[in-house]
Amino acid sequence: MEFEIHVDDVKFLRGCVDAIVNLIEEGTLELGGDVMSVKAMDPSQIAMVVFSAPKDAFSGYKVGSSERLGINFADLGKILGRARAKDKLSITKEENKLVLEFAGAGAKRRFSVPLLDNTGSVQREPKVEHDASVKMRGGDFKEMLRDVALVSSHVMLQAKGKEFAVNAKGDSAEMHSVSEKGEKGELEVTVKAEARATFPLQYLDDITKACPDEVPITLNLRTNAPLKLSYGIGKASLVYYLAPRIEGD
Numbered sequence: 001m002e003f004e005i006h007v008d009d010v011k012f013l014r015g016c017v018d019a020i021v022n023l024i025e026e027g028t029l030e031l032g033g034d035v036m037s038v039k040a041m042d043p044s045q046i047a048m049v050v051f052s053a054p055k056d057a058f059s060g061y062k063v064g065s066s067e068r069l070g071i072n073f074a075d076l077g078k079i080l081g082r083a084r085a086k087d088k089l090s091i092t093k094e095e096n097k098l099v100l101e102f103a104g105a106g107a108k109r110r111f112s113v114p115l116l117d118n119t120g121s122v123q124r125e126p127k128v129e130h131d132a133s134v135k136m137r138g139g140d141f142k143e144m145l146r147d148v149a150l151v152s153s154h155v156m157l158q159a160k161g162k163e164f165a166v167n168a169k170g171d172s173a174e175m176h177s178v179s180e181k182g183e184k185g186e187l188e189v190t191v192k193a194e195a196r197a198t199f200p201l202q203y204l205d206d207i208t209k210a211c212p213d214e215v216p217i218t219l220n221l222r223t224n225a226p227l228k229l230s231y232g233i234g235k236a237s238l239v240y241y242l243a244p245r246i247e248g249d
Contacts, residue, residue: 003093021074023042024204026236137186137213151175152168196221
């Protein structure tokens with residue numbers, strides 16, 4: 001047995017897989033001695049997801065040697081969605097299949113998922129020196145995106161001074177929202193230099209969809225440079241990079 005992973009909280013793992021699937025359907029799952037991770041670009045090469053979960057995010061994690069597994073995350077997510085309330089999950093590999101076994105309420109269910117061919121090299125994260133950082137509740141940011149959806153398919157994010165602005169302009173309407181850094185910490189804005197960039201709304205919707213509303217979300221901005229957006233699910237971390245729409249495109 002090359003590895004054996006045990007999950008008591010299947011809902012946690014499903015949330016992580018959902019966060020990946022919102023951007024890509026297939027990719028490479030990397031199992032190291034201390035961490036499970038995924039780095040993948042979406043098919044259009046506009047966005048990237050970087051997922052990592054330390055070994056202590058699982059109830060059991062035994063990996064003999066590093067593994068790179070080609071996974072259809074969409075199929076994996078559907079199977080995890082079949083977990084029942086008190087199910088515990090074990091994940092192993094047999095030949096060229098990923099084996100998921102649910103145990104609970106006096107019954108066991110076993111799913112075998114064919115592994116995909118491993119294609120492509122390990123992705124590298126973009127290196128961007130960001131000028132501004134904005135931290136807020138995930139739910140608050142998603143509400144802003146819902147406002148934008150009434151107006152446009154693109155959104156401009158801007159950080160200046162103590163303010164974070166969300167702007168959108170469509171054929172028939174405009175939307176402008178300004179949030180200011182508060183004493184209670186609902187919004188944290190750190191600016192070395194003013195930063196503004198425009199991004200496709202659909203991608204922002206996709207990469208924030210799995211973020212729990214009460215969990216902080218962090219946006220790192222630089223003018224006309226890729227956005228770095230990050231949040232946590234349990235002990236796991238999700239980091240996304242999204243290319244900007246350069247004005248005039």
